[in-house]
Amino acid sequence: MRGRSLSATLAIAFGAITFVVFALVGSMLYYALERQVMQEDDNDIVLISRHVRRLADELSSVPDLREHAARLVSQVLGHREMALRILDADRHLLIQHNAERLGDGASLPVWMQRVPYGERITANALARWQDASGGPMHGIASELRLRDGTTVTAIVSRDMTYRRLLLVHYRDRLYAFGLVGMLLAFVLGWMLSSVALRPLREIAASAATITVDRLDTRIEVQKVPSELRALIESLNAMLDRLHRGFERLSQHTADLAHDMRTPLGNLRGATEVALARERTVDEYQTLLASNLEECERLSRMIESVLFLARAEHPQFVTRLRVLDANAELTRIAQYFEGVAEEANIRLHVEVDGTAKLQADVELFRRAVNNLLANAMRYTPPGKAIVLRATQMAKATRITVANEGTAIDAALLERIFDRFYRADPARKSDSKSAGSAGLGLAIVRTIMELHGGTVHAESDAVSTRFILTFPCRL
Incomplete structure (x- = not known):
């Protein structure tokens, strides 16, 4: 089975790493921004609730409260998402501004607890809920006390729909940028790896030209990256060993053929001379003895060559x-x-x-x-x-x-x-x-x-x- 391209592998790795990095960094930025935005909005609700309580402390009665309603409402003016509602002890509406999404006053105890008068208003008193349309809402219900001792309830709320949409839009952009960055990293990684791997292709092309007849050819090392220099030097060293091995094998073969030719020539020459005419029994015996001596010489030579061949085998055993x-x-x-x-x-x-x-x-x-x-x-x-x-x-x-x-x-x-x-x-x-x-x-x-x-x-x-x-x- 054909292996996957190294360029493709590197490009996919670059793209995956880029996506993971973008995802991690984007998630951290998103959650950091979400926390900061929510914290600032909640702090605005807390501060406005405190201002409303402080203004109410200066009012003497409910009629005075109605008369100075503009001062109280001014705390949320300019904030399209902010709403204010003030209820009396019987849950009757006294003042409201942009409070249509708060529901009626009778539903207050179900989803919100009031901050008692005299207790500091903090972010811990924030309530979070959804309105009838499913929009997110944050708010604080705090108890106010007028100078005549009348107790009323002020509800300061904020519609968080816009903030949520802003954060969702920001998150979607992060995802989009992450995908674009991944694709860009893949393309650039492919191009970069193709350029970086060009020396390997050149090495492969150079190695392909080396054949048995050209074992003296070597791969050039001058223009290659330093990381590949050791590889090329190892390949060249291997070629040197192969070249020397082939030269020794060729020389040994030639020497063996030369040395075997002498006793074979002696055998043939002596036999041809003996067959040229009739010989006596003693002459034939002398010829056979000479031929036997040459055969023994050939036998020793072959046995020595076989021993050397066996000794070079990795599984040769010594006791x-x-x-x-x-x-x-x-x-x-x-x-x-x-x-x-x-x-x-x-x-x-x-x-x-x-x-x-x-x-x-x-x-x-x-x-x-x-x-x-x-x-x-x-x-x-x-x-x-x-x-x-x-x-x-x-x-x-x-x-x-x-x-x-x-x-x-x-x-x-x-x-x-x-x-x-x-x-x-x-x-x-x-x-x-x-x-x-x-x-x-x-x-x-x-x-x-x-x-x-x-x-x-x-x-x-x-x-x-x-x-x-x-x-x-």
């Missing part, structure tokens, strides 16, 4: 155990003793008494065997090869040292490459006939499987191959 360095090196020296005597080479084993290591016994023996076989090829007759084990604080070192011609320092690392031989002239000599240039490569692979290292040192005195096994004891 580690503690080994006595002295016993293992002595066993290997005894195995090569007969070959060494024929070549007039002396073998010595020098081991610290407590030298031990943790390794796979088969792989350890194979690594040391390869080093010893390599040393015997290039050790002159009458010289010695030393197998040495040294116990260190955090590692155990196995050294195979032989006297002979020194190896050029520039070649000491390359000699561990597959199919590489330090001296090209030795490729076809008798000592190198059994070597395919894979022995030292196998040694390095074995050490990598053990988490250790291998390196070579060479001078006029001797050439030394050193295996370093990490100490896990």
